[in-house]
Amino acid sequence: MTDGPPAHPALALDETVHQRIRLGILTVLAETAECAFTTLRDQLQLSDGNLSRHLRVLEEAGLVEIRKGYEGRKPCTWLKLTRQGGAALRREIAALEQLLERMRTTDALE
Known part of the structure; x- marks a missing residue:
């Protein structure tokens, strides 16, 4: 391993x-224990298909858990952040914070 500037x-x-x-x-x-598909869809202003496609990617990566069932007689899908998903989100936020700090210290945003 060579010594060089940090990544x-x-x-x-x-x-x-x-x-x-x-x-x-x-x-x-991350803001809730569990969320209904329709609530998430409406909050992010997505179509059912678009949200489903993104959820499939996140589920395959182990970041979200999808549970299907019924609310009364109506089919419902509930979504939950996994422990792995929470860790991935924390790492992403930390990387974004490092980027912001780097920009602030170089006065690049002024």
Whole structure:
């Protein structure tokens, strides 16, 4: 291993998490123990298909848990952030904070 400058904070961003819709999904789910699909869809202003596609990616990565059932006689889907999903979100936020700090210390945002 060679000594050199530390890696740029942007390299710590996770491709799965960083996509804006998926980042939105994870942050909404972090705010609650469980969330209905329709609530998440409405909050993020997405179509059913678009939300489903992003949830599939997050579920395959082990970041969200999807539970289907019924509320009365009506089918319902509930979503939950997994422990792994919470850790991934915390790492993403830490990387974003490092990027912001780097920009602030170089006065690049002024």
